[in-house]
Amino acid sequence: MTKKQRKELQRIIIAAAVFFVFMIGENLGVFPFMENKLIRFIIFLVPYYIVGKDVVKGALHGIKERDIFDEEFLMTLATIGAFAVGEFPEAAAVMLFYSIGEWFQGYAVGKSRKSIKALMDIAPEYANLLMEDGSTKEVDPSEVNPGDIIMIKAGERIPVDGEILEGSSMVDTAAITGESVPRSARPGDSIISGCINGDGLLKVKVLKKYEDSTVAKILDLVENASSKKSKTEKFITRFARVYTPIVVIGAVILAFLPPLAIAGLKAAGILPEGAVDGGLLEWIRRACTFLVISCPCALVISVPLSFFGGIGAASRAGVLVKGSNYLESLGELSVLVSDKTGTLTRGEFKVSSVIPEEKREDILQLAAYAENFSDHPIARSIKAAFNKDIDEKLIKSVENISGQGIRALAKDYEILCGNDKLMRENGIDFVPCKEAGTVVYVASDGKFAGTIVISDTVKAEAKEAVSSLKKSGVKEVIMLTGDRKEVGEAVARELGLTRTYAELLPGDKVSIVEELEEKLLKNEKLAFVGDGINDAPVLARADIGIAMGSMGSDAAIEAADVVIMDDDLMRIPQVVRIARKTLSIAKQNIVFAIGVKILVLILGALGIANMWAAVFADTGVSFICVLNSLRALKE
Amino acid sequence: MKKKFDLEDLDCANCARKMEDAIRKIDGVKDINISFMAQKLSIEADDDRFDEIMKEVIKACKKVEPDCNILM
Numbered sequence: 001m002t003k004k005q006r007k008e009l010q011r012i013i014i015a016a017a018v019f020f021v022f023m024i025g026e027n028l029g030v031f032p033f034m035e036n037k038l039i040r041f042i043i044f045l046v047p048y049y050i051v052g053k054d055v056v057k058g059a060l061h062g063i064k065e066r067d068i069f070d071e072e073f074l075m076t077l078a079t080i081g082a083f084a085v086g087e088f089p090e091a092a093a094v095m096l097f098y099s100i101g102e103w104f105q106g107y108a109v110g111k112s113r114k115s116i117k118a119l120m121d122i123a124p125e126y127a128n129l130l131m132e133d134g135s136t137k138e139v140d141p142s143e144v145n146p147g148d149i150i151m152i153k154a155g156e157r158i159p160v161d162g163e164i165l166e167g168s169s170m171v172d173t174a175a176i177t178g179e180s181v182p183r184s185a186r187p188g189d190s191i192i193s194g195c196i197n198g199d200g201l202l203k204v205k206v207l208k209k210y211e212d213s214t215v216a217k218i219l220d221l222v223e224n225a226s227s228k229k230s231k232t233e234k235f236i237t238r239f240a241r242v243y244t245p246i247v248v249i250g251a252v253i254l255a256f257l258p259p260l261a262i263a264g265l266k267a268a269g270i271l272p273e274g275a276v277d278g279g280l281l282e283w284i285r286r287a288c289t290f291l292v293i294s295c296p297c298a299l300v301i302s303v304p305l306s307f308f309g310g311i312g313a314a315s316r317a318g319v320l321v322k323g324s325n326y327l328e329s330l331g332e333l334s335v336l337v338s339d340k341t342g343t344l345t346r347g348e349f350k351v352s353s354v355i356p357e358e359k360r361e362d363i364l365q366l367a368a369y370a371e372n373f374s375d376h377p378i379a380r381s382i383k384a385a386f387n388k389d390i391d392e393k394l395i396k397s398v399e400n401i402s403g404q405g406i407r408a409l410a411k412d413y414e415i416l417c418g419n420d421k422l423m424r425e426n427g428i429d430f431v432p433c434k435e436a437g438t439v440v441y442v443a444s445d446g447k448f449a450g451t452i453v454i455s456d457t458v459k460a461e462a463k464e465a466v467s468s469l470k471k472s473g474v475k476e477v478i479m480l481t482g483d484r485k486e487v488g489e490a491v492a493r494e495l496g497l498t499r500t501y502a503e504l505l506p507g508d509k510v511s512i513v514e515e516l517e518e519k520l521l522k523n524e525k526l527a528f529v530g531d532g533i534n535d536a537p538v539l540a541r542a543d544i545g546i547a548m549g550s551m552g553s554d555a556a557i558e559a560a561d562v563v564i565m566d567d568d569l570m571r572i573p574q575v576v577r578i579a580r581k582t583l584s585i586a587k588q589n590i591v592f593a594i595g596v597k598i599l600v601l602i603l604g605a606l607g608i609a610n611m612w613a614a615v616f617a618d619t620g621v622s623f624i625c626v627l628n629s630l631r632a633l634k635e
Numbered sequence: 636m637k638k639k640f641d642l643e644d645l646d647c648a649n650c651a652r653k654m655e656d657a658i659r660k661i662d663g664v665k666d667i668n669i670s671f672m673a674q675k676l677s678i679e680a681d682d683d684r685f686d687e688i689m690k691e692v693i694k695a696c697k698k699v700e701p702d703c704n705i706l707m
Binding site for chain 1: 646648649670673699701
């Protein structure tokens with residue numbers, strides 16, 4: 001609660017106490033002096049003044065600025081109208097409940113703002129700059145430049161993106177990625193600003209200025225997310241713009257037209273004298289009901305608040321959504337197109353099978369010796385699968401045959417290790433392999449020994465993520481890959497994807513996404529997920545571009561609309577759920593608020609709904625909508 | 636020059652919208668965005684007249700909501 005809110009609350013309580021004492025007292029007949037109209041007026045003016053002072057002041061300000069559709073002005077006009085027609089308790093009550101509604105609204109907004117602020121509490125406060133004489137100096141993060149050396153002590157927040165020169169530690173990345181397991185950081189590793197250093201002392205070379213560092217980018221992004229308005233928000237702003245003038249004009253018409261018409265009809269003799277009556281005062285009373293309902297606040301506040309809450313909930317899960325519009329689109333997601341390597345698969349190669357299996361050890365050993373000095377991913381995966389010490393003294397010679405493989409003299413064998421071309425060129429009688437993946441044939445002393453198949457491994461959570469997306473109503477999950485058809489189809493089968501496009505060139509991805517988007521229905525959206533490194537054009541082209549596992553890659557943060565900070569694919573169904581929930585909350589609010597307002601307007605015009613109902617239709621509805629919006633924050 | 640300021644006691648979303656509209660009309664303002672939720676005002680304006688422009692911005696905000704302060 002802010003100071004202003006506390007003061008306001010005190011005023012509301014005092015005013016409410018005064019109001020109810022006299023209200024109940026009057027009804028029980030214990031205050032006979034209230035039969036005097038003037039005294040009664042003054043008594044109800046007291047709570048009115050206590051809570052409504054600022055509103056009336058705001059109204060005068062509105063008049064000065066010639067803004068007659070100002071909320072405070074309308075509220076004041078309605079209550080003065082109520083006083084004028086002798087509805088004293090109603091006038092005071094309208095002001096009282098209006099203030100209560102406003103107060104709760106402010107409180108709720110403040111509360112959700114606080115949870116967002118907590119999320120934004122990732123800004124580093126200082127950096128320890130290493131000076132030439134070896135001492136350190138505390139400076140503002142924005143004062144360090146690339147190339148400077150900084151020291152990061154245990155428990156401190158990493159101020160800028162950099163590279164570790166000395167020291168090692170476990171770094172808590174939760175604030176940035178939502179990932180709770182700390183990452184190890186050693187010399188040579190790059191570290192991301194906004195994370196918290198564990199218990200080691202790190203000497204770090206600054207790579208980026210503060211404003212280009214991850215933490216500054218993220219803060220910027222979250223703060224600006226609400227400036228990209230969703231369709232729903234735009235609708236409501238447009239609606240609010242016309243709603244108030246229409247209702248106010250309606251109020252003016254209601255106040256004067258029916259009494260004039262009735263009087264006219266009576267004068268013309270069409271209506272008998274004294275038939276339908278109510279008089280001018282009755283119609284003014286009804287018009288005041290209109291004015292109370294004319295404020296669009298419930299709508300103007302609650303829809304953006306739901307989106308703000310949704311974006312907050314997503315950020316807490318380690319997913320940055322760059323605008324309300326993207327959150328809305330995620331809620332309408334029907335086709336998810338995914339890149340393969342690095343997104344659905346780890347992008348790490350592993351020996352998936354050795355043929356024949358019973359000679360596994362021998363084949364791996366031959367290949368490992370041949371590939372020992374190579375640093376190619378394939379060589380590394382073979383050595384990892386072999387997982388035994390290699391006696392380098394036994395390797396006599398190694399010859400790289402480009403485009404084919406390796407010929408090595410090791411362990412007294414002449415080993416050939418490579419593709420089918422290598423086998424053919426050397427006249428080896430080999431068994432061609434059709435398995436999905438990269439195929440490495442191994443031969444020793446001119447005889448075929450066997451085959452090693454190396455393939456990328458599918459991420460552990462990928463299958464569950466796909467099925468969970470389908471469950472939440474995403475119709476298609478499609479994979480695009482530059483890989484061979486067999487490889488693509490094997491992955492698609494394993495994960496239960498609906499379609500695969502394989503053997504694509506980089507430019508093909510954009511045209512496929514365009515084609516798929518054309519087939520979408522009006523309220524269906526397409527998202528593309530990629531690792532954000534080579535996918536920038538597709539990320540930009542798709543309705544929603546989602547970058548994965550891009551911690552620290554600012555190219556990805558820039559190009560994508562939604563950034564998943566850790567590598568976890570399960571974040572996608574999670575953020576879709578958050579988006580759907582947010583969207584449904586926003587829609588509930590719109591239907592509820594507009595519905596109640598229209599209902600009370602009709603009943604008010606007919607004289608059935610009084611000012612109490614109008615107060616509910618204004619502040620009660622606002623309050624309920626704000627409370628409903630807060631649900632978007634929880635996931 | 637692009638700058639960001641915190642806002643204090645910005646109480647209504649509609650006022651934020653009105654302030655934006657008013658500030659956009661000030662000469663020399665290239666871009667303006669007021670986030671009601673973040674209570675922040677980000678402005679891009681001509682470098683050489685920046686202070687002058689900010690004075691007008693403050694005036695424009697006060698006109699919409701007298702209680703609201705821009706923390707400089």
